[in-house]
Amino acid sequence: MNRWLLAGCTTLITCAAAHAAAPLTLEQIMAEPQWIGPPIERPYFSADGHSVYYSLKHGTGSIRDLHKIDLGNSQDTIIDAAGMNGADGNEVVYDRAHKRAAFVRNGDIFVRDLGTGQLIQVTRTAQDESAPQFSADDRAVQFRSGSDWYSYDFAGGVTSQVAIVKAEKDPHDKKKDDLQELQLRLFSTLKQSHDDKEAARLHAEEFQRGDSSRAPLPFYLGDDIRIASGDTPDDAQIADGSLSPDGRWLLLVAAPKSSAEAGKIGKLTRYVTESGYEEFENEHTRVGRNDPAPQSLLLLDLRAHEKYTLSxxxxxxxxxxxxxxxxxxxxxxxxxxxxxxxxKKDDKTKTEPKExxxxxxxxxxxxxxxxxxxxxxxxxxxxxxxxxxxxxxxxxxxxxxxxxxxxxxxxxxxxxxxxxxxxxxxxxxxxxxxxxxxxxxxxxxxxxLTHGKFEVGQPLLDDDGKFFYVRANQEAPYVYDVYRVPVAGGELQRVSQLKGVERFALSGDGKQVLITDSTAYMPAQISVVAADGSGAARQLTDTRTPAYKQLQWIQPQIVEVPSSHTKQPIYAKFYKPADFDASKKYPAVFFVHGAGYTQNVHSAFPYYFREQMFHNLLTQHGYVVLDMDYRASEGYGRDWRTAIYRQMGHPELEDLLDGKAWLVKNQSVDPNRIGLYGGSYGGFMTLMALFRAPDDFAAGAALRPVTDWTQYNHGYTSDILNTPQVDPAAYEASSPIEFAANLKHALLIEHGVIDDNVLFEDSARLYQRLIELHKDNFEIAMYPLERHGFVHADSWLDEYKRIYKLFETNLK
Known part of the structure; x- marks a missing residue:
């Protein structure tokens, strides 16, 4: 018997459920997703382009196996510990002559000779090395380790440090205090000794500058800055910067150690722990409580050993x-x-700096x-x-x-x-x-170079410099494929005929494209296709289980819902029962995707694959389902994205109401039996719908919802609403807690207690607000071991049993 089918029949999915006629169950669709088959992860070409590597989840834990497919004979093998010695890493870089390839594997730098296949291990250290690149003359490979840069010379086999950067004061630039000045003036012996030591130091430095066999002199940047990214702790030693391939220049990104007053950091509490005691971790600072540190750009001349701050x-x-x-x-x-x-209002107005x-x-x-x-x-x-x-x-x-x-x-x-x-x-x-x-x-x-009302992303210039390869949705907003365009610009040339491309990579010789793509019910798989677009794509993997393959799914119908506010239609996925009868009236459920700026109406396997299976279950029980890419969603251009500026939850709700009108007019939906649900941003929108259009929705489930944007993080929120110190009106208009008094119908709130993205406090604060408003049609479910994205099958099952019960109770 096929081992995958046997495995499928011994897990939560039963053998009977493998038959097309069997109804779906929540226990089945919310089980550990291994019963579906794992998606392909992190695929890449080998350095010589003759093979493809990819990772695949092993079982239900966090272990991944590294696979290698020989493109000559299609043989797929798992790389064992011994085989790792000869494996290539991903993100390979090539010299201009394509004689050598460099990559990182397990934090070390390797170089492969493409003519002989010989593999050179450049480093073997406990510290991670990164960012390999070939020197301008291809005689060396350069890389970074911590806050320092190195170069490995192929001819000499020597690794040398090309730049040493220290975020501290130059120990030799100490200013003499009054007492030291007095001592040197009064005592000639001390003065002579001091001058001799200083002359010797300067002489040694001069020789060090001119002697290429020695380590370079360090650059001392002062102790008032940190050479690190904006979110890295002050004491970090990982430098942000880039070395020029000719070895002449080093660019560094620096930030002051104390650029702003730090916002108060709350404590996230774990209640269910291995120790049996409560445990705590830091939460993110709230938006506007600690603005990102301004960064400066430092240019270091490695030849002249001079540094400049760029204005x-x-x-x-x-x-x-x-x-x-x-x-x-x-x-x-x-x-x-x-x-x-x-x-009386406090004056919260901030003024901008001159620069x-x-x-x-x-x-x-x-x-x-x-x-x-x-x-x-x-x-x-x-x-x-x-x-x-x-x-x-x-x-x-x-x-x-x-x-x-x-x-x-x-x-x-x-x-x-x-x-x-x-x-x-x-x-x-x-x-x-x-x-x-x-x-x-x-x-x-x-x-x-490209033109049109579609999105061009993931641009890649081939090594010959003749074509740019891109991922684009030129055919339709929901169809993504790989295209290329001549370097001089022009019409896009389609490379493959796929519709759910997620990402792609070029082989080292530029002749093949490795594509990760999927379909509505097939997780990410990989294919190869000729880079010039000739011939069909050759699929290399199919990791679905036989049991999953046998199931018959409702293919979502992609529809264009007319908008009452824009010329563009609102694209949506529509699901209806197989025995749909237009003479009947149906209850309807809206699914509201998360993230705001994401796209769920597409031809690929959705991030919300469990929800898609839940929609199939709902149709089996007599519901129709609509999943809309409301304004703010990705894939539809800048104006669609920014419609929510300073008014989150308003344009999106208008789009949901247009969706309701379309369902009532065209799909035999009872306007009084419509519910909705969603997580994260979708949970936020569920609340906005129940609070701001209380007569239009009979029930809603808000999963891990943002209830007050002043409680969310800076990076996301300040883009859309500015900061609450500058723009409190935008926060007031966009936060569901401000409209909670309008709740009329059933609300279910579900939230992970250790959510470190949308904090559990969001739901707790709203719950208290609803108590004080004397509402009696709301409830909350807490999940002590879940963060923002649930990972335990028991939690998924409990969550969706409650959602299903909510709809059965209020919409039937």
């Missing part, structure tokens, strides 16, 4: 105050509120090291610049500015250099959709 003063718009109108609106709001309730604070999310060098592109983003979220550097004058030169009155998208920010080492390419939403652009240094303006 932002010449960036266009750096002195603007994009929040001025928001402050004015809030000043009026505060004045009107004071008149209404008589309470706006920036952070540095990206640095990319040209292959020869002659040019560099630096991405800079304003802390107020309104601008993103891309700048090059004038090395002679140690100055930034702005090449592109993307500004948005709402907020700059955190996606679509890739950039790089074409093979001529002087033409910059980048992504931008300036047309309203993410497209690809290029600009040669010195040109007055950029030119668009």
């Amino acid at each position: 932002y003063a010449n960036l266009p718009g750096i002195h603007d105050d994009p929040l001025a109108s928001v402050r004015a609106l809030n000043a009026k709001h505060d004045k009107d509120t004071t008149k209404k309730d008589g309470a 706006r604070a920036l952070q540095i999310p990206g640095i990319v060098w040209s292959r020869d090291g002659s040019n560099v592109a630096v991405a800079l983003r304003s802390v107020d979220n309104k601008d993103r610049w891309i700048a090059s550097i004038d090395f002679a004058n140690h100055a930034l030169i702005a090449q592109h500015r993307l500004t948005d009155a709402a907020w700059i998208n955190w996606n679509f920010n890739e950039m790089g250099w074409e093979n001529d080492n002087r033409t910059l390419w980048y992504q931008s939403e300036e047309s309203g959709y993410s497209q690809l652009y290029a600009r040669a240094l010195g040109d007055k303006q950029a030119h668009a």
Whole structure:
């Protein structure tokens, strides 16, 4: 008997359930997902392009096996411990002649000779090495270890440190105090000894500068900064920065150690623990309580051993105050509120500094090291610049500015250099959709390489420099495939004919594309296709279990719901019973996806695969289901994304109400028997629907919901609502707890107690608010061992038993 079928029949899914006619059960669909079959994880080409590696979950734990598929004979083998000695790592980089490939494996640097297959282990240390790149002349491989940079010379077989960076004061620059000055003036012997030691030190440093066989002199940057990312602790030694391939320059991102007053950090409490005692961990700081640290950009000349702080003063718009109108609106709001309730408002208005604070999310060098592109983003979220550097004058030169009155998208920010080492390419939403652009240094303006009302993402320039490969939804917003476009721009050329592409990679020789794709009920699998688009894609894996394959699922119908507020339709997945009868009236359930900016209406296997199976179960019990990509969702352009600026929960609710109208008019839905549910942002929207349109929805389940945006984190919330100190009106308009008095119908709240994303306090605070409002149609379910994303099958089952009961009680 097939081992997978045997395994399927001995788990929570029964043999009988493997038959198409068998009804679904909650116990089945909420079981450990191994009964479906594990998705492919982290696939990549081998360095020589002859094989493909991927990881696959082993059993129900956290163990992953590394697999290798020989593309010649399609043989799939699991790499054992001994085989790991010869395995390649992912994110392979190549020298220009494609004679060598470098990669990281288990935190060490390796180089493979592509002619002989020989593998050189460059490092074997307890510390993780990263960011391998070949030197401009291909004679060495450079990499980073902690806050230092190294180079391995192939000819000499020597690893040398190319830069030593210390976030501390130069010990030799100590200022003499009054007493020391007096001693050196009074006692010539002390003075002579001091001068001799100083002369010897300077002489040694001079020799060290000129002697390439010795370690370089360290750069002392002072003890008032940290060379680290904005979220890294002050004492971190992991440097953010980038070494030029020619070894001449080092760019560092620095932040002050004490840039802002730290916000109070709450304590998350674990109640069910191995020790039997309560245990505590830090929560995130709330939005606006500790703004991201402004970052500076340091340029180190490794040849001359000089350092320069690059000024932002010449960036266009750096002195603007994009929040001025928001402050004015809030000043009026505060004045009107004071008149209404008589309470005196504190002055929460903040003024912008003369020069706006920036952070540095990206640095990319040209292959020869002659040019560099630096991405800079304003802390107020309104601008993103891309700048090059004038090395002679140690100055930034702005090449592109993307500004948005709402907020700059955190996606679509890739950039790089074409093979001529002087033409910059980048992504931008300036047309309203993410497209690809290029600009040669010195040109007055950029030119668009792609055009259209669709999204272009994951750009990859082939090593020959002839084509950009991209993932795009040109065919339809819900269909994603791999395309390529000539480096000069033009029409997209489709490489494969798949519809659910998640990501892709090019082989080292540029002749093949490795694609991770999926379908509505098939988890992520991998295929290869010719890079020029000739021939069909060859599927390499299918990890589904036979038991799962035998089940018959309702294919979601993708529909266009007319919008009463936009010209664009609202795309949605629609599920209805197999025996749907238009002469009857049906109850309906809305599923509201999470994250806000994500896309759930697509042709791929959904992140919400359990929910999709639950929708199948609901249709078996006489419900219709609608799953909408409301405004704020990904995949539909900038205007769709930013419609919620300063008013979260308002445009989305309008879209849900349009969905209700469509169901009532076209799908025989009873307008009085409609419920909804969702998690995270979907939980937030469930609350907004029940509180702001209480007559339109008969029941709702809010899973791990945001109830008050002032309690959420800074990075996400400040983009959309600014900060509560600057824009309290936006928080008041966008937080469900402000509208809780309107609750009329049944509400179920479900939340993990150790959720470190949307804190359990969110639900507890709303629960107390509903108690004080004397509501009697709400309940809460707590899950002591769950974080934001549930991981235990028992919790999933309990959660959805309660949701199903809610709908059966209130919608039937």
